[in-house]
Amino acid sequence: MAGVFNPSRLAGKTxxxxGASGGIGAATAILFARAxxxxxxxxxxxxxxxxxxAAATQAHREGGTGKGGKFVTLTLDMQDRTAIKGLLDRIPDDLKKVDVLVNNAGLVYGKEVVGEINEDEVDTMFNTNVLGLITLTQLFVREFKARNSGHVINLGxxxxxxxxxxxxxxTATKHAVDAFNGSLLRELVGWNIRVSQICPGMVETEFSVTxxxxxxxxxxxxxxxxxxxxxADIAEEIVWAASRPxxxxxxxxxxxxxxxxxATINHRGPLGQQK
Incomplete structure (x- = not known):
């Protein structure tokens, strides 16, 4: 059956x-490595x-697919537009053909209300969550169009x-990502390029500590x-989306x-009863 979950579709993909150093990014890397x-x-x-x-290397061994297993780490600040534009030059030649781009990097500071917000933190959030994402996506959309294949997965x-x-x-930065994702989906409908957005609710990671x-x-x-x-819950959704036919x-x-x-409605206490 074509629609059954089949992680082998990801074997050998790049x-x-x-934002792969922790949280959702790290968990996603490990699942892709296992596949x-x-x-x-x-x-x-x-x-x-x-x-x-190192964890991905171990997961790849456990996966036993016999494919993939080439891993490279590259430091990258998503606020640095020049560094993002130069990323392709830093990728080894045997990995330059990227099949899936996972735009996971993002952060939030504080819960201050308007009038009390630190402007430097505003810049950091927009530069990372929105402008960096757009810059990197443009880079790879051009690559994907040249090959008429590829997949952009945005973390909303x-x-x-x-x-x-x-x-x-x-919320303003993530509304921007949502709108960008929707426009990109419509712009690429005539290409063999997929565009996905995965939107988590309450996830306990280092993101909350930040x-x-x-x-x-x-x-x-x-x-x-x-x-x-x-x-890992969100990593499974990302890898599942990437593994579709x-x-x-x-x-x-x-x-x-x-x-x-x-965003604001949740139940605290035993399930099976309503507040």
Whole structure:
């Protein structure tokens, strides 16, 4: 059956993942490696990238596909447009033919309301979440068009579907990603290029620690009383979307933990009873 999950479709494919040093990016790298893909892993933190590459190497052995297994790590700051534009020159020749681009890098700072927001943090969020993503995507869309094949997978968020108080800048960046993804999908409909967006709800990763500027207690408190998603849950959605048959495009996926229904509606406590 053509539609059955078949990770072997990813064997030998080359996947580039941004923000691959931890969280969803790292979990995604490991799943692609197990499926027999080659990996180009980018992030700002080289030491953490090396750890992920080692875990991917082990996962590739366990996968036993006999294909793929070529991994390279490249430091990349998604705020640095010049560095992004020069990325292709840094990729080894045998991995330059990228099949899947996973735009995972992103961050959020604070929960300040408008009038109290740090302007430098505004710049960081927009430069990373939006402008860097656009710059990198343009680079690879040109490559994909030249080959009439490829897949762009953007990490969106429930924040790109529904604004909420205390999240004006982050939700603005993710609404921009949602709009960009939709336009890109429509622009590439005549090409053999797929465009997908995976939008998580509440996911407990280092992302939350960054939001609270290193305060782990505050980050953990966000999930008190419910079971949030974890990085591997979203990684499975990304790899599943990439493993569809070539004529199937998973355009937009919104993923919640069972105890969440919107950006601001969730249930804390035992399931099976309504507040």
């Amino acid at each position: 996947v580039l993942i941004t 027999g893909s080659n990996l180009i892993l980018t992030a700002r933190r080289q030491a953490q990238l090396d750890e992920v590459a 968020s429930i924040a790109g579907k529904e604004p909420y108080a205390g999240g004006s800048i982050y 939001r609270f500027r290193g305060d782990r207690d505050a980050a953990t408190a966000v999930y008190d009383g419910l079971q949030p998603l974890v990085a 070539e004529h199937v495009n998973v355009a937009d996926v919104l993923v919640f933990p069972t105890a969440q229904a919107s």
